[in-house]
Amino acid sequence: MKARLVQDGIFTLVEDITLTIEPPQHGFYWIDADVEDLEILQPLFHLHELAIEDVLTEEEQRPKIELYDTHYFIVVNSIRFDDEEIFLRALNIFLGKHYIITVTRTKINEIRTLKPVLWEEEVTMPDQFLYHLMDLIVDNYTNVGDRIEAKIEKLEEDILMHTKKSHLNEIISLRSEILWLKKVLVPQREVIATLNKKELKLISEPLKKYFGDIYENAVKIAETFDTFRDLMGNLREAYQSSLANRANEIMRVFTALTTIFMPLTFITGVYGMNFEYVPGMHWHYGGVVALLSMVVVGVSMFILFRKKDWL
Template identity: 75%
Template sequence: MKIRLVKNGIFTMVDDITEALIPPDDGFYWIDADIDDLLELQPLFGIHDLAVEDCMTEEEQRPKLEVYESHYFIVINSIRFDDEEIFLRALNMFLGRHYLITVTKQKINELRAIKPILWEEEVSRPDRMLYHLVDLVVDNYFVVGDRIEARIEGLEEDILMHTKKSHLTEIIGLRSEILWLKKVLGPQRDVIGALNKKELKLFDVQLQKYFGDIHENAVKIYETFETYRDLMGNLREAYQSSVANRANEIMRVFTALTTIFMPLTFITGVYGMNFDYIPGMHDRAGSIVLLCIMAFLGLGMFYFFRKKDWL
């Protein structure tokens, strides 16, 4: 657990947690904690039991906003994409009048990226830090969205050029990830909308209006992933169409080859019969003439099929 006193974006480390219980003359306390630290923080800051239970649950956290008497409990999900799987990591935040407690189970990049922003903006209020933190989380969805879009375009190009069985597995996996993520984006959009419109006494009125811009971005993200879901459906149809076309191409080649060899098989069948007299059977040049005729028939039919664009 790290305790920082933030004044005008400048951090001062605090060793004693009890110092954070008293509002400072200027600035606020940012307590960056792990799940295990909640047991120590709960009695000191009066954190509600239900909020602690939500943080400690092993299940995936649903974005939410809970308003308690002395603090707000806000959950949003940070996103990460490693080109194979989408990961969501819950960012639990407890906002008080003079403190902001962030609780995470895993490392979240936005908590590191927020530090230079606080310094640049000379932040001295916990609600402003929360605003910038939510803004960072939402902006990162656009970055992940661009990478997913590039992945979809790459898959589409690969399917059109060289269709493989592994493509179907990738399509199904990525589509499932997008559908799962879309279910989370809806509640997260609503939470950010509540931060913009709901009457919240711990937020500065002027600052609260800025959450409207974040809410617009959250709506854009939701619509973007809705589009990605449709694109994945189109991509699956393109894969199936490509496989069907490839099968048709193979069958067309096999059919053409079978057709070319049919007269040749007929000729060899005739000359393989047990008759005493067959034209050219006893002629010294008969085999050569017969092979030339067979070659002429095969090449002639091949040329005819190519001219008709059947091969």
């Protein structure tokens, strides 16, 4: 657990956590804590027991906002995409008048990248901190969306060029990830809508319009993932069509080869009969002529099929 006094974007480390109980003359306290640290923080800040229970018992939490008398409890999900799987990490936030507490089970990249933003914007209020943190989280969803779109385009190109059985597993896996993520985007969007539209005493009035901008981005992201879901359906149809076309190509080749060998089989069948008087049977060059005839017929049919694009 690390406690910092934030004044105009400048951080000052606070060694004694009990000093954060009283409001500072200027700025606010940011406490970056682990789940285990809540045993210390709950009695100090009188954090609601239901919120504490949610953090302690649920590793994967649905995005939500709960309003209490002295503080708000907000849950949002940070996203990470490693090209194979989408990971969501719950970020628990306790927002008070002079403090903000962030609680995570694992390290979240947005918290690390937030520090230079706070310094650049000279943040001095906890609701401003919350705004910039939410903005980074939503922007990261946009970045992940761009990467997913690029992966869908590459997958589509690979399917059209060289269809493989592994492509179907990739389609099913990515589609399930997108559908799962859609279930998170809706409640997270509603959390941002609450910060934007509802009368909240811990959110300053001028800041609400900025939350409105985040909300618009969240709506666009949800719509984007709706599009991804439709694209995955189209991608599966393209995969099945490609397999069907590939099977047709193979069958066409086999049919052409079979057709080529049909006259050759006829010739060998004629000269394989057990009649005494077969034309050319006792001719010295009969075997050579038969072989040459089969070669000429086979090559001629092959050239004809190639010219008609059957092979």
